[in-house]
Amino acid sequence: MQEHTQIFGIRAIIEAINSGKTIDKVFLQKGLKGDLFSELESLINKKAINRSYVPVEKLNRLTSKNHQGAVAQIAPITFHDLETLVLNVIESGKTPLFLLLDQLSDVRNFGAIIRTAECTGVDGIIIQKKGGAPVNGDTIKTSAGAVFKVPICKVDHIKDAVFFMQASGIKVIAATEKTDNTLYDVSFTEPCAIVMGSEGRGINPSIIKVSDERAKLPLLGDIESLNVSVACGAFLYEVIRQRR
Template identity: 85%
Template sequence: MEKQTQIFGIRAIIEAINSEETLDKVFLQKGLHGELYSELETLIRTNSINLSYVPVEKLNRLTKGNHQGAVAQISPIAFHDLETLVLNVMESGKTPLFLLLDQLSDVRNFGAIIRTAECTGVNGIIIQKKGGAPVNGDTIKTSAGAVFKIPICKVDHIKDAVFHMQASGIKVIAATEKTDDTLYDVSFTEPCAIIMGSEDRGINPSILKVVDAKAKLPLLGEIESLNVSVACGAFLYEAVRQRLLK
């Protein structure tokens, strides 16, 4: 069941953070000051919670209550610990297949990817704490409920997850056009993690420098790229195809 996804008021949000409630994002009114407001800002930064400073009109649209200049979006799911998840999958005897999303921003793309990931047996999805799409009502709806069936982890930086995968014996494959190899030239039969980039920038260049392999989709038309959720589906089902034939 989907739980309440929004709270408002400075004290209420402070209490939520102190109670270890999982907050996806906090909106604070621009230009506010005061002891409680400063306390909330400090808590948000200490806990690496996604934060945006917005005009009061934005907050008024988000809630009809007395928001006191602060509105928070609560995640409807509990996030998993990356190290524990990887260890459990490795010990299960399954051939790991993970998905890393480098600051994907569109919630509908995010939801569609979660749905495809669940259908293709992905063991877990890793996202960054800041800069990516939240898990909200639109994500849940587009995922057709798959968001409740697949583990999702949050990390400070996607590169942290890359290094942890590699240290765990999991090959990291970047889906990028910056290579001569297509996804049909790369093996997905061994333990692996696929990285998909953001809609506008793709995968961060600093991450591309540390991956184990790169692969692209062959594009035969005039348009130079696919929607990221469609591209992700192609990569995941190529992994499924290879593993079924193994």
């Protein structure tokens, strides 16, 4: 974690949240108690900020400063409003292409996906406020700076974004092996949003259920799945192929 993206100390983090800074994630010391610590926890809950309870050793590794059991990571980017972004893309006259990432947790995969998204003309990436990979120094590095070029939105629940896309006339396609359709059987020529799942669990079944279509990659070897960033790249380049 880079020092310039850090805030440490309970009071400092409370003040940063109250002043409207975009906090990406807060690391809290396991088992810590006290009124001020409880105040911070309540604020984190109220603002639905991503948090992790970690041993003090982890906090000591994050910073050499007096952290008092709390270290926050400030997002190095400004997140976009989903409704405004979708409306602007539709009004621009181009065929919308969005990515919904359902609880993707690895920052390197996240960065690689952002890089590919920038190269393939993705209009925006939607992530969930809680449980996903943070936008930090590693994300920036792996994305080769693309994180500053592709709009990223945070939503309370990916399902909310799915419903909003559908209400806006954008077809939602779930990238999942739980289907007989390959990505070559699906039309990407119309406005669409592709949902990619987490590294371990894939897409939440409730999100697959409400998606308009499902598609999988044909796998000819013995290994049952591809790395999520590689799979995402295959989907995005099939979109380009069909739209050319």
